[in-house]
Amino acid sequence: MVSVDGAKLEAFMGRALGDLGAAISGLMVYLGDRLGLYKAMAAMGPITPDVLAAETATDARYVHEWLDNQAAGGYVTYDARAGTYELPPEQALALADEESPAFLPGGFTGIVAAYVDADTFVDAFRTGRGVGWHEHDERLFVGTERLFRPGYKGYLVSEWIPELEGVEGRLRSGATAADIGCGHGASTIVMAQTYTASRFVGFDYHAASIDTARRRASEAGVADRVRFEVASAKDYPQDGYDLVTFFDCLHDMGDPVGAAVHARRALADGGTVMLVEPFAGDHPEDNHNPVGRAFYGFSTVVCTMASRAQEVGLALGAQAGEARLREIFEQAGFATFRRATETPLNIVYEARA
């Protein structure tokens, strides 16, 4: 019989029960976001459940229960005397302000999508089969866009592109760029809004994402300079781009080396590949922390399964780390590969032929 340390068991149970609360609270964040509860609270200050329910056309009893979940998690504060709940300004930035780089509800939308697909993942674990990006609940696509877009708006043109050698000048004076695995086109559109003399084309193998990206470009008023086309990372036209970008997608691909070779051949003379990947250290133990935990979770059921669904099926994972990514670009024949900059959630690499 294995002997169990009571104190360690108690400590682990405390942690696991906390996770149980956190897991159901993920759904609570989804509800607060979908129903406009956070946005109403951000606009109104201290508020009673009845007023919040009336303001958002929701059921007051459910809203009351939800508010106590939120207060228990430190998402809102509660004034017992007044019977009011309040969303503090810091939480409002993270939960109610779609333009803030701290905005998080997109990630929770992605988690709801993953829960919906849970039995597909059970089957994939048993069989080893891949699950293509296109096979997921469609909330994953919108969730990804809403999670990443604020970061692109906050950092891409102000901090990331200026760190690449000669790229900003080229884009300002008029260049062509291809955004591979562009999804709903958040990064493509942010670049097009800033570099008005340049032309952009976004490619993704997922046709439904390309339809949405085209709509987003029209809504943003940049459709005259941005095209979106359905194409995989190994079959888009190699039209001599000054810049080829991969935002959080290379590790989702079955054949990242093949994608990098194709990108190298698609570059104009002196062109640059910009690779943005989730923040990660080179060794698994470097990533055994809260952020790595979230990335490994999404990577298990989204990224590695997406890669497995494609030819080669390398299944790099979202926490591949710099050394592994460098190897891929060296195998693909690039002359240089370097870490250009980083944020707490991303590392930006530059590769040149």
Ligand SMILES: C[S@@+](CC[C@H](N)C(=O)[O-])C[C@H]1O[C@@H](n2cnc3c(N)ncnc32)[C@H](O)[C@@H]1O
């Ligand atoms: C995590 S999403 C990132 C989307 C987008 N780059 C962003 O940052 O919002 C990964 C994207 O890679 C695309 N993708 C995966 N494999 C691909 C391939 N072989 N060729 C083109 N796109 C691919 C998926 O369809 C999906 O849109």
